[in-house]
Amino acid sequence: MTDAVLRTVVRRETHSPRTVAMIVVAVLLLLVLAYAAVEIVLNLVGQPALLVAPGEALNAVVAAPTALLPVAFIVGGIVLALVGVLVLVLALKPGRLSxxxxxxxxxxxxxxxxxxxxxxxxxxxxxxxxxxxxxxxxxxxxxxxxxxxxxxxxxxxxxxxxxxxxxxxxxxxxxxxxxxxxxxxxxxxxxxx
Known part of the structure; x- marks a missing residue:
């Protein structure tokens, strides 16, 4: 075996893949998309929404800058930034096996x-x-x-x-x-x- 191949094999055996984190993020995104699709279909067939109708949700997003206080945007931005940093760290930092x-x-x-x-x-x-x-x-x-x-x-x-x-x-x-x-x-x- 060459040194490069050996180093690759050793690295794979001593570091854990980030498969679990990736699957959790993918499942969460799929659930959000499935919910949005269900709400859209219910709206198209004239049934009441499960939580919020797509039109009402869009109107709430458009009206949010004037309806909410700037503090709410700052807090929401900080929460989203923290979630983003967490996902980024999970994606880039190698996991360790024992x-x-x-x-x-x-x-x-x-x-x-x-x-x-x-x-x-x-x-x-x-x-x-x-x-x-x-x-x-x-x-x-x-x-x-x-x-x-x-x-x-x-x-x-x-x-x-x-x-x-x-x-x-x-x-x-x-x-x-x-x-x-x-x-x-x-x-x-x-x-x-």
């Missing part, structure tokens, strides 16, 4: 954040002797949060645990890079950092 790219030799591998979390927790358990059930790891887009809850009476060297976590995470060569945070929670104390 995955990272991991360098594996000369290849790139897409790995789920849950797999990274499980591997870090297992490695820390193996190296420190703390039970796997007493280690909780969460992996986000830019950080790895490790919480260790050793039983009462078990001595814990936080610096050594921090070094183990940082070395393990660094060895994965994740992209985008992540920061590591370690907390040791003891049952007899609230929390130490």
């Amino acid at each position: 995955r990272h790219e991991m360098a594996w030799g000369e290849r790139a591998v897409v790995v789920d954040n849950g797999v990274v979390a499980s591997a870090v927790a297992q490695h820390l358990s193996n190296e420190s002797g703390i039970a796997r059930d007493d280690i909780v790891v969460g992996v986000a887009h830019r950080s790895v949060d490790v919480t260790v809850r050793p039983p009462v009476g078990i001595p814990v060297d936080e610096a050594e645990l921090r070094r183990l976590v940082e070395e393990e995470v660094t060895s994965y060569k994740l992209s985008p890079a992540v920061r590591t945070h370690l907390r040791v929670q003891r049952p007899d104390t609230k929390e130490s950092r």
Whole structure:
């Protein structure tokens, strides 16, 4: 595979499409158009309107500049602008899946954040002797949060645990890079950092 193809595949696997947002906007527009079509058809066949007859709606739009206060136009404009900005952000900003790219030799591998979390927790358990059930790891887009809850009476060297976590995470060569945070929670104390 060429580098360009590989980059495209990795991007597709780590970013979510905006299909849901696009479908919601399209459905809303279709509902508005369907409502307008129903009102027009009802008007053409001489039936009463569901909400507002098309002629009355057109007259209300034409009379709006003189009938409404300028504040109403400003508020309406701000609301429409906010909706427009929201739709624009959804369209342009890439969504993120809970995955990272991991360098594996000369290849790139897409790995789920849950797999990274499980591997870090297992490695820390193996190296420190703390039970796997007493280690909780969460992996986000830019950080790895490790919480260790050793039983009462078990001595814990936080610096050594921090070094183990940082070395393990660094060895994965994740992209985008992540920061590591370690907390040791003891049952007899609230929390130490």
